[in-house]
Amino acid sequence: MTPAFPDLLSEVRAFRAQHPQVSYVDLIALDIPGHFYGKRYPVDMLEKVAAGSPLKLPQNCVLLGVQGGLHPIGDYCFNDGDPDAPRRLIPGTLKPVRWEGQPLGQMLISSDGTASPIEFEPREVLAHVLKRLEQRGIRPVVAFELEFYLFDRKLKDGLPQFPRDGYTDDEDNQPNMHIERLTRFSSVLHEMVEAANEQGVEANVITAELGPGQFEINFAHNEDGLQAADWAALFCRSTRGVALKHGHRASFMSKPYLNAPGSGMHVHVSLYDAAGNNLLAADGQRPLRHAVAGCLALLPHCMPIFAANHNAFRRYGAMVNAASRASWGLEDRDACIRIPESDPRNLRIEHRLAGADANPYLVLAAILTGIEHGLDAGLEPIAPLNDDRQSGIDFPKDMLSAVAAMQGHPAVREGLGEEFVMVYCENKRQDHLAFMDEVSAREYRWFL
Structure with a gap:
């Protein structure tokens, strides 16, 4: 734009x-x-x-x-x-x-x-991927959707508390997508959208999600991939600020509650040529199948990007709409890669694996690199979940295994950059080791 x-x-x-x-x-x-x-x-x-x-x-x-x-x-x-x-x-x-x-x-x-x-700046990594696609006549159109939780502003014994509205002072425990939840928290939610709009972010639809105090706000589809990622980053900053202003704490933490759904970063991607034709819809949707297969092939090797910290790995396989294996499906929210029902003009991939606290520049760069890999290699995907509920490809479930898988994959290193992969993997490895360098109260209860 x-x-x-x-x-x-x-x-x-x-x-x-x-x-x-x-x-x-x-x-x-x-x-x-x-x-x-x-x-x-x-x-x-x-x-x-x-x-x-x-x-x-x-x-x-x-x-x-x-x-x-x-x-x-x-x-x-x-x-x-x-x-x-x-x-x-x-x-x-x-x-x-x-x-x-x-x-x-x-x-x-x-x-x-x-x-x-x-070379290892996240926005530069994405800019490099987008430039490579542009040179091939491929123009991605992108839309992010971000889930987040509202908590009470004050923690209790270091733990988050459910949010309370300004009307009843009751905890938020309404059902999924219940419109009353939007009414109860309308003042903070509406200002979140207004603040995002002031930043140039085209935020629009608000949804009450399944978890207590969990919501999702969607963005418009954007023809500028860098700006789409800018929007996601700016939205997180403004949303946290507005929440504090209203006496709440907003968090994009992937899995704040073990017994409630995690928060995801859903990314819609379609590809167009210079004439505005949807490339995924060409040739009986063959490019769509290649793109899905490429995303699935690289997904296990990009997990440090999609699950950016120790907590993010807790989200996979837990409760609803959080896959435990790399999978795809038509109108299937249990799949990592969902193909929403649409006309050929709007045919797209919805990549649902990343946690909400992942880096949006890197998530989009990884998705596009997977799509490019599938198109170049002419890959065909595994069976969709619509045909086989057991279909899927295993991916790492902890940071150290994920880092090892990312470091050793040539397509990831080539697509995202050798220097970036080295720096990023070591950064994640060191963060994980630092997080584990503490004896918890649970260890004393179990092993003392």
Whole structure:
């Protein structure tokens, strides 16, 4: 989509004129674990950057672990002097922030499109995949759907509490898709959509999901794959902020409750050529079958991306609509890859495996790499769940096994980049080991 302003300087000046009360703007980017990092710039300094002044941040910010620390990874972090790397402002993303206590703006930044892009930056990884597809005349159209939980703002003994509305003070225990749940939490849910819309995110449909305090908000289909992932990242940030403003805590944690459904990141992908023809629908839908087969083939080798932390692996095979094997099906929500019923123009894949707290840039990059692999190799998929409920391909169920499977697969290394795969896998391995480096109360109960 074309930015509304002819250049960055015009965008910044228009923002200042429209929001004279804003003195600072957060310049933000997503790191490997899916957290935003960046700097808070005075708005007059931002105008200088827009006019051409250099913008640099430490390269290793991208490598931060899930708790914000650095892990020794190859020659990075502790052996490279922590160098700066150039960043650029992303046009069209300078927007006001409504959830902070003072007037503030925010704007996305990235190393992609600079003279020295960071190979392992998530947005650069996706940009590389999209550019490769563009050179082949393939244009993905993408829509994200994100599930999340609302909790009470205060934890109790370190554990989340069910949310209470402002009307009855009762816990949220209404049935799945019950419209009364949307009414009870309408003030916070509606402002979440409004805040996302202010960020340029075309968020729309709100659904009450099965878990207590669990909801889903959908986005419009987007012809710009990078912007579609930007939307998902920005939505997570604004949703958390609005929830706190209303006395709640919003979380995209994959599996917050063992006895309730997990939260997923569902990604709809269709492919078009320059003339606007749906490539998946051509030749009796043969490309669709190849694309599904490619996604299934690479899925077991991309699990560190789809399940980005220890908790995310708890989601698979638990309760409803969470597959325990790589599978596909027509209008089947138990499958990892669902083919929604649609006309040929809108034929698409819905990839349902990723946890809601996965990195959206990397999830989309992995899905597209799988599709490309299937198209190139002419792969045929296994039987759909509609024909065989036992059909499926095993995938790793823990982080260390998943990292080993990802590191050793040539199509993943080629599609996502050798340097990225090395850095990402080591980052996940180190995070997992750090998480396990604590004796829990349960261990004392079991083994003391």
